[in-house]
Amino acid sequence: MKLFFLLRFSSQYFSILESRFSLIFAAIFFAFTLCVTGCVSISDQGLTILFSQPVEQLVSKISSDNSLELNESDETVENLQENEPSVINFASPLQRKLNIDHWRSMPIWPKPIAGVEEVRSLQAKPLFRWQHQGFIDLPAQSKDNQPETASTKALLDEKSPTSDESVAKIAQPKQMQPPLVAELQQIASRDHLSGWNATIILARQAPELLTSNHLNRLEELSLKSISYDIASGVRDESGLKPAQQDDSSEKIKLISNSMQAAAAEAWCYALAKQLGEATDIFTKTGLALQNEEISDAVRLELMRGIARKIKPRLIPALNRQMAESELQQTKVSSLTLAALDACICYAIQHPQSMSENQTAELQSVMTIDPESLDPSKLWPENIWDLRWHQDNQVVNRFGMWLALTKHPIAQSYLTRRLNHLEHSVQYHALRNLGLLHSETALEKLRDIVETRPGTSRAVALMAIGIQDEKLIYRYRSDEAAIVRLAIARFAGQHLSSESVKALQELADDEDLKIQQAVVQAVAGWPNEKAFPVLSTAFISGGVPTRNKARKRLEQRFDLVMTAIQDEQSDREDILKTISRSFQLASNANGVLFNESDSPVQSEKPEQKKIREHVRELLKQLGQSSDSSLKKDRHSREIISLFEQSPQAFDDVLNEQGMKQLEQILKQLSSLRISEAEKVVQLKNGSLQQRRRSAHYLAEQAKTKTLATWKLRLIAERLKQEQDLHVCRDLMMTIKQDTTQEARVVAQSGLTHTWPDVRILGCQYVQKQRVPQLAPFLLPLLQERNPSVQRAAILACGNCQNPLVIDGFKDAENTQQTGLRSLLGTVNRETELLVIAGMARLGDEQGRSELLKLSYSSETNTRRQVVRIMGELQDQRLVEHLIRIGWTEPAPDVRLAVLDALKNTVPLNQQPKIIASNSTKQKMQIWSEWFDESKL
Numbered sequence: 001m002k003l004f005f006l007l008r009f010s011s012q013y014f015s016i017l018e019s020r021f022s023l024i025f026a027a028i029f030f031a032f033t034l035c036v037t038g039c040v041s042i043s044d045q046g047l048t049i050l051f052s053q054p055v056e057q058l059v060s061k062i063s064s065d066n067s068l069e070l071n072e073s074d075e076t077v078e079n080l081q082e083n084e085p086s087v088i089n090f091a092s093p094l095q096r097k098l099n100i101d102h103w104r105s106m107p108i109w110p111k112p113i114a115g116v117e118e119v120r121s122l123q124a125k126p127l128f129r130w131q132h133q134g135f136i137d138l139p140a141q142s143k144d145n146q147p148e149t150a151s152t153k154a155l156l157d158e159k160s161p162t163s164d165e166s167v168a169k170i171a172q173p174k175q176m177q178p179p180l181v182a183e184l185q186q187i188a189s190r191d192h193l194s195g196w197n198a199t200i201i202l203a204r205q206a207p208e209l210l211t212s213n214h215l216n217r218l219e220e221l222s223l224k225s226i227s228y229d230i231a232s233g234v235r236d237e238s239g240l241k242p243a244q245q246d247d248s249s250e251k252i253k254l255i256s257n258s259m260q261a262a263a264a265e266a267w268c269y270a271l272a273k274q275l276g277e278a279t280d281i282f283t284k285t286g287l288a289l290q291n292e293e294i295s296d297a298v299r300l301e302l303m304r305g306i307a308r309k310i311k312p313r314l315i316p317a318l319n320r321q322m323a324e325s326e327l328q329q330t331k332v333s334s335l336t337l338a339a340l341d342a343c344i345c346y347a348i349q350h351p352q353s354m355s356e357n358q359t360a361e362l363q364s365v366m367t368i369d370p371e372s373l374d375p376s377k378l379w380p381e382n383i384w385d386l387r388w389h390q391d392n393q394v395v396n397r398f399g400m401w402l403a404l405t406k407h408p409i410a411q412s413y414l415t416r417r418l419n420h421l422e423h424s425v426q427y428h429a430l431r432n433l434g435l436l437h438s439e440t441a442l443e444k445l446r447d448i449v450e451t452r453p454g455t456s457r458a459v460a461l462m463a464i465g466i467q468d469e470k471l472i473y474r475y476r477s478d479e480a481a482i483v484r485l486a487i488a489r490f491a492g493q494h495l496s497s498e499s500v501k502a503l504q505e506l507a508d509d510e511d512l513k514i515q516q517a518v519v520q521a522v523a524g525w526p527n528e529k530a531f532p533v534l535s536t537a538f539i540s541g542g543v544p545t546r547n548k549a550r551k552r553l554e555q556r557f558d559l560v561m562t563a564i565q566d567e568q569s570d571r572e573d574i575l576k577t578i579s580r581s582f583q584l585a586s587n588a589n590g591v592l593f594n595e596s597d598s599p600v601q602s603e604k605p606e607q608k609k610i611r612e613h614v615r616e617l618l619k620q621l622g623q624s625s626d627s628s629l630k631k632d633r634h635s636r637e638i639i640s641l642f643e644q645s646p647q648a649f650d651d652v653l654n655e656q657g658m659k660q661l662e663q664i665l666k667q668l669s670s671l672r673i674s675e676a677e678k679v680v681q682l683k684n685g686s687l688q689q690r691r692r693s694a695h696y697l698a699e700q701a702k703t704k705t706l707a708t709w710k711l712r713l714i715a716e717r718l719k720q721e722q723d724l725h726v727c728r729d730l731m732m733t734i735k736q737d738t739t740q741e742a743r744v745v746a747q748s749g750l751t752h753t754w755p756d757v758r759i760l761g762c763q764y765v766q767k768q769r770v771p772q773l774a775p776f777l778l779p780l781l782q783e784r785n786p787s788v789q790r791a792a793i794l795a796c797g798n799c800q801n802p803l804v805i806d807g808f809k810d811a812e813n814t815q816q817t818g819l820r821s822l823l824g825t826v827n828r829e830t831e832l833l834v835i836a837g838m839a840r841l842g843d844e845q846g847r848s849e850l851l852k853l854s855y856s857s858e859t860n861t862r863r864q865v866v867r868i869m870g871e872l873q874d875q876r877l878v879e880h881l882i883r884i885g886w887t888e889p890a891p892d893v894r895l896a897v898l899d900a901l902k903n904t905v906p907l908n909q910q911p912k913i914i915a916s917n918s919t920k921q922k923m924q925i926w927s928e929w930f931d932e933s934k935l
Contacts, residue, residue, distance in 0.1 A: 093932040097134035098194040099233040103258040112427035115462035116434040130262035193233030203266035207273040221263035261297035268305020278309035300338030307342035340397040347404035396428040403435035434463025458486040492521025507537040515545035610648045653709040682717040694729035701733040711741035718748040731760040750776040762791035771801035778816040797837025836868040870900030
C-alpha cells in the first residue's frame, strides 16, 4: 500500500511538469521511492542500468497507470520481494489463457470421408499437429457468409468404420481476425510462458509478421530446456533444473516435450515461408536434427517440417529411420510414421516434381528398381521396403504417398488393399485411388460405388469428387445415411444448379442430422443461392432444422422472425415476404414465392382440361342407364387416364364429400384400380386384407405425403378399427406429415379406445410438436394407465402450446386440468417429466423446480435434469451448468453437463475443446470462456 500510494502521488505530481529537467527528476524520484519502501536496493550498477534507457521511456512507464506493471524483459527491477515470484499483470483474457503449458497432438492428414480435395488443399493450408488448449479462435465477423473450410466438417471415425453414425470432427484453426493478430504480436513480445505460446501460434497463423527475434525464440523453445515459474509463467534464471531445487515440483517447471514439439513445428513452418535458398534457410534445423539430445517429439516435427522444402533423401535422419524400420515389419514407431509423413509433406508441397514418375515403365510390386522409379533421387532408398509392412498406419501412409507421387505401381498397390480385413485400410485405399486422378482409377471407384453400399460407397463418391459430379448426385436418395450426409457436404463445397437441387431434396430427408447438415452446407453461399435451400429446410424440415434455418435467415436478412411457426402456411408467408423484400426466388415445394401465390392460377391449361375430363368420366361411371359396351369403354379410359395422370384424380377426389367419395371409390375398386382397392378394403375387407392395405399405405407414406382423400378416409377407418396392427400402420401414414388432414388422423388416435393407439397419437404430437392437438392431450393427463399418462406428459411438453400448463374450461364448463395439477400427485420420476414439460413451455415454476432438482442427492436425477437443461437450449442456463459442473462428483453427470453446454451454446461461439482433454480440463475451458464472454 505504501508503494502504491507513493507511486500514485508521484504520477499525479509529475504529470504537470513538462520540461526535460522534470522528467529526469521524475526518474530519480522513482528510484528513491523504491529504496525507501524497501522493495529494492539499488547499487551503483543498478543505477547505471536504470539510466541506460531514455528518461522519457522510464517516466512513461511510471505515469501511464496508477498501478505498477512489470515486464520481465526489462532488467530494471529483478524482484519485488526476496521470497515471492514476480507477478504478471495479465492485460487480457487471451494472455491469461496462454499462460499455461498445455499442448495436445491432433491428426495432420484428413480422414477418407473428407475426399481428395481436402488433401490437395493442404498445400496452401496445412493441418497443424499441435493445438494449444487455451487458445480460442475468434468467430468470423459474418457468421453466415464466411465459407466453411472442408476440414471443419465431420469426418469418418476409423475406430468404428462400419457405423453410419461414426462421425468425428477435426478442428482446423479459423482464419484469425486482425485484432487477434495484433494482440498475439503484443503478447509475443514478452519473454514468459504466455509470450512463448503466442509466438508459436503467431508463427503458424501469420508467419510473414515474424521478426528475427521471434525465429530465435522458436529455435530456443525447440532445442533448449527452459524452466519457468508455475505461478506466474516467468522464465526461471537460476540455471538449476527443477529437480535440484527445494520444493521445485510446486514452484519451477520445465516446458513440456509437447510444447517443444509445437515450437519445432511452428519454427519449420515459419522458415518454409522465408525467401531464399532452402538449404540455407534450414541449416540450423538440419544441424539440430543431428543432435542426439533432443527429444523424439521434437525430432519427428523437425523431420516433417524440413521436408516442406528439402528433398527427403537429403535428410540424413529420415534416411536412417527408414533403414531401421526395415528391420521390424510388424511394429511401427512414431519416428517411422514421421518419416513417411515427411515424404507425404514433400509430395504435397511439390506436385510439379511428381510428373517425372509418370514416365517410368510399369513394374511389378514384387520387383522394384528404385533408381528407375526415382530418377530425381527424391525419396529414401529404403522407403520401398515399407510396402510389405503389416501395420495399418504404415500401409495407409505408404498408399497415400504412392498416390500423391503418381507412381505406376500405385493403382496396383491400392487395389490390393481394397480387400483388406480392416475397413479403415479399405477406406484409405479408396480415397487414395481418387488422388491418382486417372481414368482407370476412376472406373475402379465407380465399380465400388455400384457394388459396395454404406460407408464404402460414401468414401468412393468423395474420392471421385468433381471428376464425376453427376454420379455423386445420383445417390442423394441412397438408403445409407452416411452416403446422403457426405453428398450434402460435397454439395455445400461445390455451388452449382445441381448442388442446389440436391440440397433442397436432402433438406426434406428423414434423418435430422442430414437436414441440419444441409443448413450448415450453405453457410458460405451468397444469399440468392442459399435462400432456396434454407426455404426448403424452413418449410419441410423437422423442428430443430426449422429453428436452425430460421436463425440463418434472420442473420442473413437482418430480421426477427417468430420462434414458433404453427402452420406451414405461416412459414410460407414469411418466406414470401423475404422473397418480395429482397427480390429473391425460391422453388421450395415447387412454388415460386415471387410469382403468383395461388398454384391454381399458375397451372397449365392442359392440367385444367385433364381435371375436367376426369370429373366427367367419374360422373358417367355412376350412371346405370349406359349400355355395357359404353361402360366398358369408359372403364378402360378411366384406368388408362388414372395411370397417366394420377394427380388429376387426386385433385378431383379431394373435392368430394365423404359419402360421395366412398361411392366413387367403390366403383373405382370394381375396376381393379389398386389405389382405390386398398382404401376400400380398410372397411369392407377381412382382417388379413385390412392389414395388407394398412401396411401398403404406411410404406407409401414413407416416400411421399398421402393424398388428402386418403387421409380423410384413414381418419374415419381408424375410429372403428380394433386390430392393433392395422391401427399402428394407419398411424404410421402420418409419421412425417403435419397437414390438417394428418392432424385429424392423429386426433382419431388420441381418442381411440385402445391405449396403445392413444400412445401412438401422443408420440406423433411429441415428434411433430403440433399445438392444435393440445386440447386432446389434457384428458390423457388423468389416465390411469401409466404408459398413456407418461406419453401424454411428454407430448404436452413438446406441443408448443402453453394451454397444457394450466388447462382450460371446455364447452360444458368443465375444467380440463393441465400439467401443473400433477405436481405433488405423481411419483418422482413422472413428476420430473412434468417439470421438464413445463420448463420447455417457458413456465417459470418449471424452470425453478428444474434448477432445484439439479442439486438432488440422487445421481440419476441430476443426470436427467442436466440432460433436460441441454434440450431446452436456454442460454440463461449456461452459467448454472458451468457452476454445477465444477462441483459435480459423478463423472457421468459431468459428461452430461458438457453435452448440455454444447447443445445450448451455438457452435460458432463455443470454445475449442479437444476430445483428449480430461473432463476437468474441459470444464475449466468452459469456465474461462464464460468469464471472457462477460467482459
